Amino acid sequence: MKAVVVYYSLDGNTELIADMVSKKVGADKIKLQPEKEIAKEGFKKFFWGGKSVIFKEKPALLNKDLNLDSYDTVIIGTPIWAATFTPAILSFVSLVSLKGKKVHLYACSSGGDAGKCFTKLKELLKDSTILSTVSFKDPIKEEKQKVEQQVDKLCSAIKE
Ligand SMILES: Cc1cc2nc3c(=O)[nH]c(=O)nc-3n(C[C@H](O)[C@H](O)[C@H](O)COP(=O)(O)O)c2cc1C
Known part of the structure; x- marks a missing residue:
């Protein structure tokens, strides 16, 4: 694998979570980086972030090499913005074909349900096999043991 x-x-x-999972299963990591990042502080972040989700924006990415041909398993991680996945993930799934790959999804939110995010991503990734979905609540602040349990759940599904 x-x-x-x-x-x-x-x-x-x-x-x-990407760091924890990649260490546990020996996976590579690719961090999606929009050319123009939104403000990190204050109200602006929610305004511009929310707007970009609602308008289904696909921001240009700085990542030059998104060739995933050599991978059979792809784990996609996204924060929840406006109840769904982030614009950078929409750019990614629009740019790259994951046809025939085994895909696992995880999402981080501040408590909101990730169900809609997973449903929408599954629709966009119809040609892939989605093997597991795991959601986390702000893991930086969350109890370490709880986060580790959820990471283990995700990693077991990846290794199956
Ligand atoms: C623009 C924006 C919109 C958000 N919308 C939601 C939301 O709808 N529901 C929710 O539970 N959390 C929401 N959050 C909180 C993030 O999903 C949460 O803090 C997540 O853990 C952040 O991941 P990150 O640290 O990897 O960026 C939002 C955050 C931002 C910046």
Whole structure:
């Protein structure tokens, strides 16, 4: 199995899980980086972030090499913005074909339900096999043991 975690993270939560998962299953990591990043602080972040989700924006990415041909397993990680996945993930799934790959999804939110995010991503990734979905609540702030349990759940599904 050759696996890669492809993720976007503004405040580090989704990145924390990407680090933990990649270490545990020996996966590579690709952090999606929009050419223009939104403000990290204050109200602006929610305004511009929310707007970009609602208008289904596909921001240009700085990542030059998104060739995933050599991977059979792709783990996609996203924060929840406006109840769904982030614009950088929409750019990614529009640019790259994951046809025939084994895909696992995880999402980080501040408590909101990730169900809509997973349903929408599954619709966009119809040609892939979605093997598991795991949601985290702001893992940086969450009890370490709880986060580790959820990471283990995700990693067991990846290794199956
Ligand atoms: C623009 C924006 C919109 C958000 N919308 C939601 C939401 O609808 N529901 C929710 O539970 N959390 C929401 N959040 C909180 C993030 O999903 C949560 O803090 C997540 O862990 C952040 O991941 P990151 O640290 O990898 O960026 C939002 C955050 C931002 C910046």
